Every structure is written in C-alpha cells, then in structure tokens.
Amino acid sequence: MKAELKGTGVALATPMNADYTIDYSSLGKLLDHIVRGNADYIVVQGTTGESPVFSWKEKLEILQFVLDHLRGSKPVVFGLGGNNTYDLIEKSKDLKDYKLAGILSASPYYSKPSQEGIIRHYQLLADAFPHPIILYNVPSRTASNMEADTTLELAKHANIIAMKEASGDLDQCKEIADNRPDEFMLLSGDDGLAYDIIKMGGEGVISVIGNLMPSEYTTMVNTALKGDYDTANKLNDDLKVVYDMLAEEGNPSSLKAGLEAIGICNRTVKPPLFDASIALVEKWKEYFN
Template identity: 50%
Template sequence: MKTLHGTGVALVTPFKSDESIDFDALRKLIHHVSDTGGVDYLVVQGTTGESATLTKVEKREVLSFVLSENKGKLPIVYGLGGNNTKAVLAEIAETDFKGVTAILSVSPYYNKPSQAAIINHYQLIADQCPVPVILYNVPGRTSSNMTAGTTLALAKHPNIIGMKEASGNLEQCMAIARQKPSDFLLISGDDMLTTSMAAIGATGVISVLANAYPKTFHLIIHSALKGDFKTSSEATFQLLDINPLMYAESNPVGVKALLQQMGIMENFVRLPLLPASAELQDAIAKTAPKLP
C-alpha cells in the first residue's frame, strides 16, 4: 500500500446557499489539491466532508464525481463507517467500489463499545469489504479510544492495512509503531503531529489543512519521510497559528472559511454546524499564512 504513503487530503464537501452540493466548487478544490502535485491521495467523505449530514445518495454522488474528475490520477480512500455494524455492512454491500483504493472506517461512536466489541466490529467489516480497510481512531469524536493492543490485534487481519491515529497520544502511537507489521500503515490524524509521527514510523497524514495548503503538506511529510526533520518542522511551524482556528467552531467550519478567503468555495455548512462567525473569519484572515 505504498500508494497511500504521504499526504491524504480529507476533502471538504462544498455547499451552495441552499445547502445543495456545489460540484463546481468541488471540482475547483480537487484541482487545487491535486494539480499542484501537493497531495498523494484523496479522502472522500471523511469527517471533514460532513459525511454525517449527507444522505447515502449524496455520498455516492460525491464519490462518483471525485472519481470522474480525478481520472485515476490519485488513489481514492472512501469514508465508510458508523456505530451500527449491520448498517455499515449493508452500505458496503450497496456500494460500487470501482476506482476506490481503500475505505477509511471510523471507530463506532456514541455507543462506547468495549475493546473486544471494537475488534469484532472491524473484523466483520474487513471480512466483507472488497477493498482494504484503514482504521480510524478519533476519541475526541467517538468518546472511546482504540488502544494500541486493539490496533495491533486488528493489524493481523489480512484486509486491514492501516490506522489513522488521531488520539493525540504519542505514547500510544509509539506502542503501535513498535510492534506493528512492517507493511501496516500508521497515519497521522493530527496535522500538527505529522512530523513527530513520521519520526516514530508513520507513513503519512490524512490532513484537514491540506485542503488549503497542499504543497506545504507535501513538504512536511516527504521531508520527514526522508529524515529531514528540520525542513519538516519548519514547514509545520508556519501552520501553528492557523491550525487551532480550524477547530475553534468545529471542523470543517474553519477550513471552509479559509477556502472561501482563498476563492475556492463559499462558506456554507449544514446544521447542526453553522458557518464561521464574523470573529472567526476575521481571525483567519489575519492569521492565515500566504503559502503555496
């Protein structure tokens, strides 16, 4: 799965003022992140894509559109997970995976399952999914953490190829890196920890800010993968001030405001999120670095 090394961009889903999907803006975004040579693969309908508020039909329309615009240029990872195992399996059965390299499947949220239950959930998904599975641990959203032991147990499954780790717990990530199979992908789920994660064996990042700064993230991760941590760190430092603003009113509110200011899309989200406040938009305008 070396095709999934480097930067994966968690694509936002642009909306019009009536909350319908803005496919013209999505086209502009796809070319912004891919034509520059900045990102290595596209992640469609992850959390940043507001997957929680898109219908099944809309999700498939977005995936089909991205596949059409991408024209096979970059690998595609599709977000497909949830907290109802049977519903996830049904969605897998109904999905056309032609052109999809792998799925990114979030750990079950809200239910707060045990570690054994999480393992059973993912094993069923991996058994039935026709493409490889990337695990996604994000305790800040799911209210439950996947331990290093759980990740390592699941890494033994032949159809589970990696983990997007967004716990922010570097010791946990180190425990995974120490014992994981050599071909198991450890992927940073925190933009600002990408350099640190690469230093302990991560193969890349699935990034929010890469929507706006694809070339900067290419520099961050590929410098780190070459062992040039000085260059990687210096590139990351340029994003330290803007990064917290991306989450001040929840993701993807901040990055959509930034992308609006860059002329890529409008600043619309779906309830229960609201567009960035005037105060946040002003802070982003004053803070955003002028980077490629």
C-alpha cells in the same frame, strides 16, 4: 497499496450552496487546488466532508463526481464508518465496482463498545468489505479509545491495512509503530502531530489543512518522510498558527472560512454545524495576504 497511502491524504471538504445542496463547481475547484498542491490521495466523505449529514445516495454521487473529476490521477479513499455494523456491511456492497484505494472506517461512536466489541466490529467489516480498511481512532468524536493492543490485534487481518490515529496520545502511537506487522501503516489523523508520528516511523497523514494549503503541508510531510527532520520541524513550526486557526471555530467550519478567504468555496456548513464567523474569514484573509 502501501505506496498509494504514503504521504499526504486530504480529508476532502464538501462545498455547499446556501440551500445545502452540493456545490459541485466549487468541489471541482477544490480538487484542482489539492492536485496542484501535490497531495498524494483524496479521502471522500470523512468527518471533514460532513459525512453525517448526507444521505447514502448523496455520498455515492459525491464519490462518483470525485472519481470522474480526478480521472485516476490520484488514489481515492472513501469514508464508511459508524455504530451499525451490519448496515455498514450492506452499504459496502454498493461500493464493489468503485476503484478505491481503501475504506476509512471510524470506530463505532456513541455506543462505546468494549475493546472486544471494537475488534469484533472491524473483523466483521474486514471479512465483508470489498476494499481494504483503514482503521480510524478518534476518541474526541466517538467517546471511546481504540487501545494499541486492539489496533495490533486488528492489524493481523489481511484486509485491514492501516490506522489513522487521532487520539493525540503519542505513547499509544509509538506502541503501534514499534509492534505492528511490516505492511501495516500508521497514519496521523492530526495535522499538528503528523511530524511527530512520521518521526517515530509513521507513513503519513490524513489531513484537514491539505484542503487549504496542500503544497506547503505536503512539502513538510515529504521532508519528514525523507528523514530531514530539522527542516521538517521548521516547516511544521511555521504552520502552527494555521493549525490553531483551523481549530478556532471547529472543523470543518474553520476550514471552510479559510477556503472562502482564498476563493475556493463559501463557508456554508449544514446543521447541526454552524457557519464560521465573518471575523474568522477576515482573519484568514489577513493571514494569506
């Protein structure tokens, strides 16, 4: 299991038509682009996939399409998180027959539970989920931070295998890296910090940029994992302008502007998000040309 999740996981975007139906033709094109770029695994229906705006039926249809398209060529992780613990447990029952490397589950948003509440939430999920859990700490979206001690306590559970850390706090990441069980993985949830997290002992990243530039980014990650930090640092520096552009008008709007610029899909996002500007699409075209 650890080998499947090492390296570059791509938080898959969900191409949409102008009427907000799923553009499966472009989704297939995006998957082919990512596979050609040698990314290690695919994460379906995370935040970058606009998971909050799709029904459960649509999410399962997207998951099935991805599995069918990949035909076992890459491991697949599915996003299932939220602030209704028992609803997540019920939904997880529908996943038991899917071949998944894990379930990425974001810490409860909006409710702002205590650290004890976060621990209890994940323990209940881990006891019930039919696949192993990747914790996801993203305080900028959930309004609460999972402290290092919380992660380390949860890491003791046999069905919790990794943490996707997107707090931006490298000291917190280092505390997890230094004190976790041997089989528990630390993954970056921030493209720009993956180099630093790998250098402190992390196993990889769940990436946004991997949709757009899978080959270049995977090369940087793999170079760092091999311990060639000087070369990896130079490759990472070359990508910093891309990290900035991906943040320019929010995720995944900025990402989809880039994907439109390279002919993968259009830039449509579903409300409450708003489509990226034509100016950003042109900026991406200028970068790639």
